[in-house]
Amino acid sequence: MKFLTDMHIHTVASGHAYSTIDEIARFAAEKGLKVIAMTDHSSGMPGGPHDFHFHNMRAIPRVLYGVTVVRGIEANIVDFDGKVDINEDYINVLDFAIASLHPPCIRFGDKEEVTRAMIGAMENPYVKILGHPGDNRYPFDHEAVVLASKRTGTLLEVNNASLRPGGFRPGVRENLVELLKYCKIHGVPVIANTDAHTAYAVGEFEESIRLFEEVDFPKELILNLYPERLLDFITLKN
Numbered sequence: 001m002k003f004l005t006d007m008h009i010h011t012v013a014s015g016h017a018y019s020t021i022d023e024i025a026r027f028a029a030e031k032g033l034k035v036i037a038m039t040d041h042s043s044g045m046p047g048g049p050h051d052f053h054f055h056n057m058r059a060i061p062r063v064l065y066g067v068t069v070v071r072g073i074e075a076n077i078v079d080f081d082g083k084v085d086i087n088e089d090y091i092n093v094l095d096f097a098i099a100s101l102h103p104p105c106i107r108f109g110d111k112e113e114v115t116r117a118m119i120g121a122m123e124n125p126y127v128k129i130l131g132h133p134g135d136n137r138y139p140f141d142h143e144a145v146v147l148a149s150k151r152t153g154t155l156l157e158v159n160n161a162s163l164r165p166g167g168f169r170p171g172v173r174e175n176l177v178e179l180l181k182y183c184k185i186h187g188v189p190v191i192a193n194t195d196a197h198t199a200y201a202v203g204e205f206e207e208s209i210r211l212f213e214e215v216d217f218p219k220e221l222i223l224n225l226y227p228e229r230l231l232d233f234i235t236l237k238n
């Protein structure tokens with residue numbers, strides 16, 4: 001399987017990531033990717049960039065080294081109703097948002113709370129990807145979340161960084177196996193992303209591919225293999 005997209009990448013602007021857009025795009029081109037997305041953390045993350053960072057993303061060329069560059073943000077889900085810390089001042093400049101649960105930005109919740117938070121965030125029209133679901137500290141109803149993904153057109157993420165040895169989200173593998181089981185049953189597409197915090201990790205999908213193979217996940221539901229279908233989910237702005 002040759003993945004052609006990586007829609008969750010952090011640059012130096014995130015504060016705890018270490019590569020520039022130029023370095024990331026060069027690595028992406030070398031690895032044969034067709035579409036990448038810059039998705040730095042929102043300002044609610046300690047060390048995250050000011051809102052102006054996102055407001056000015058239209059300054060970034062649409063194509064670098066032959067790779068399409070999508071403008072995004074990884075926003076925080078900040079309450080259990082699924083409120084996301086996206087600022088109306090810049091969201092219209094961006095192509096899409098990822099919404100994720102991060103411990104500095106929301107406490108750990110129970111299954112009812114986290115399921116409600118995830119579904120609430122997916123109902124936000126700017127949110128096109130639910131970032132790294134599958135952390136035992138944020139338990140959720142797998143089938144309810146898959147059905148919400150289908151209904152809202154929000155992609156669930158297979159987060160490669162979480163699956164890597166030393167990944168810091170307990171239970172992620174077991175949770176993703178369960179999630180993919182329901183995606184298969186209900187015919188819901190997913191996206192794998194590296195969540196790279198250095199250029200060297202961009203396009204490295206070894207753990208995700210192994211997981212897809214182990215659960216015999218249908219190729220037609222893996223949008224990394226179909227950049228055009230992926231871009232149908234995420235409409236690029238000018």
Ligand SMILES: [Zn+2]
Nearest residue numbers: 010014016041
């Ligand atoms: Zn980060």
Ligand SMILES: [Zn+2]
Nearest residue numbers: 074100131132
């Ligand atoms: Zn994250």
